[in-house]
Amino acid sequence: MPKLPVSGLTPDSIDRINKELLQKCNLIEPRYVPIVEQTIYEGADILVLWVPGGESRPYKCPTSFPAEKVVRTDKAYYIRKLSNTIKANNLEEKELFLLANNVPFDDRANFKANVADLKSSLIAEYLYAVGSDLYETSLKRPVTELALDMRLVGGPSELRKPLNVGLMFFYERPDEFFPYARIEVVDKPDPTGIGMTEKVFSGPLDRQLRDALSYVQNYIIKEKVTKVPGRAEAERIYNYPYAAVEEALSNAVYHKSYQIGGPITVTITPEKMEITSLPGPDRTISDEDIRNSR
Numbered sequence: 001m002p003k004l005p006v007s008g009l010t011p012d013s014i015d016r017i018n019k020e021l022l023q024k025c026n027l028i029e030p031r032y033v034p035i036v037e038q039t040i041y042e043g044a045d046i047l048v049l050w051v052p053g054g055e056s057r058p059y060k061c062p063t064s065f066p067a068e069k070v071v072r073t074d075k076a077y078y079i080r081k082l083s084n085t086i087k088a089n090n091l092e093e094k095e096l097f098l099l100a101n102n103v104p105f106d107d108r109a110n111f112k113a114n115v116a117d118l119k120s121s122l123i124a125e126y127l128y129a130v131g132s133d134l135y136e137t138s139l140k141r142p143v144t145e146l147a148l149d150m151r152l153v154g155g156p157s158e159l160r161k162p163l164n165v166g167l168m169f170f171y172e173r174p175d176e177f178f179p180y181a182r183i184e185v186v187d188k189p190d191p192t193g194i195g196m197t198e199k200v201f202s203g204p205l206d207r208q209l210r211d212a213l214s215y216v217q218n219y220i221i222k223e224k225v226t227k228v229p230g231r232a233e234a235e236r237i238y239n240y241p242y243a244a245v246e247e248a249l250s251n252a253v254y255h256k257s258y259q260i261g262g263p264i265t266v267t268i269t270p271e272k273m274e275i276t277s278l279p280g281p282d283r284t285i286s287d288e289d290i291r292n293s294r
Contacts, residue, residue, distance in 0.1 A: 008044025017047060024065070029075060030056040039133070052151060053107060058096040063087070082289070105259050106168070109154040109161040110177060115144050118152060118162050122170040122204060129206075168205050168258065175202055178258040183212045183249075185266045187220065200263075209253045212266070216249075217242055220268055240273055252277035 009017070018036065025033045035050040060075040077088040077096055088096060120143045127135035138146055144160060147153045152166035168174045168181065175181045183201040190196070199215055201208045221242055226235045252264050252275050260278045267274045281290070 006042055006044045006046060009046060011045070014038060014045065014047060021049075027062050027075075029060045030054075032056070032059050053104065057100045058093075082285075105257065106163065106165040107154075108164050110164050110167055111161055113162050113167055113171075113177060115147060115153055115160050115162055118143050118147055118166050118170045119172065120146065122172070123147075123150070126169065126206065164258070170204065172203060174204060180261050180263045181205070181258055183208050183253070183264045183266065185212060185215060185220070185268075187268045189270060191269075205253055209250060213246055213249060216240075216245055216266065220273075221245070245273070248275050 021036065022033070025031060032054050035052070037048045037050070039046060039048055058077055060077055063074045063076050077093050078085050079088045079092055079096070120139060123143070123146060124135060124138040127138050134146070134149065144153065147162065147166060152163055152170070153160045154163050155161045164178070167177050171177070181202070185199045185201070187197045201212045201215070220240070222239045224237045226237070228235055249266065256264060256277045257279050262278050265276045
């Protein structure tokens with residue numbers, strides 16, 4: 001977690017850091033150089049590193065960095081296991097190479113769409129919401145130029161195509177390209193279905209999430225107030241903690257495979273709220289890990 005307020009970097013240290021970063025990038029096999037941008041945050045100079053997935057993955061890195069001099073050392077593949085970074089074993093290395101053969105679905109160019117399908121108004125709305133410096137010029141620049149800066153398009157310059165992630169967020173009807181790209185909230189007060197209501201949320205993914213969360217907060221989450229004798233404050237109890245619902249539904253939206261048919265469903269019964277998003281938790285997370293809150 002960052003420590004605020006930001007101390008910032010001096011101009012001399014920025015040059016030094018850039019040189020050191022390039023030295024370390026040269027030790028990665030195959031060589032990989034991230035996108036580095038110098039910017040100002042809260043009046044302080046900082047460096048922002050953007051590390052998109054490379055086309056030559058997986059990458060090996062040195063197992064150690066000598067402090068006195070950067071030299072070539074033994075190298076290995078590293079992976080994330082829960083909150084830890086560990087050296088991959090032989091089986092995990094094989095899985096890395098298998099994964100490398102597949103470009104993530106979000107990062108694939110969609111040849112059924114055109115760059116013009118990306119709506120500059122939706123991009124500007126998103127940039128404003130996240131406080132991006134790109135917002136000021138977003139409505140004045142060609143959408144292709146803006147999408148290139150945001151890595152929302154792919155392909156050669158003579159045949160630019162929007163990436164799937166761009167269509168998910170910046171096209172009014174992503175379900176035209178990704179069937180079942182929607183959230184269905186079903187309130188089922190009776191097992192027989194009597195009195196059941198269903199609300200469907202579609203549109204750009206971030207809008208779906210906001211609208212669905214707002215609906216759950218306003219119509220599903222209930223508050224019970226109990227006055228306690230001898231106390232000025234009453235006890236307030238909610239049937240579902242909103243923060244937990246927000247976290248669970250956000251994960252369901254942003255970790256769903258939009259290659260798989262089937263919407264995200266939120267089913268509320270008198271006993272529980274169940275959120276279903278395919279393909280579900282990563283297979284490396286066991287039931288025991290979930291039970292132990294790891």
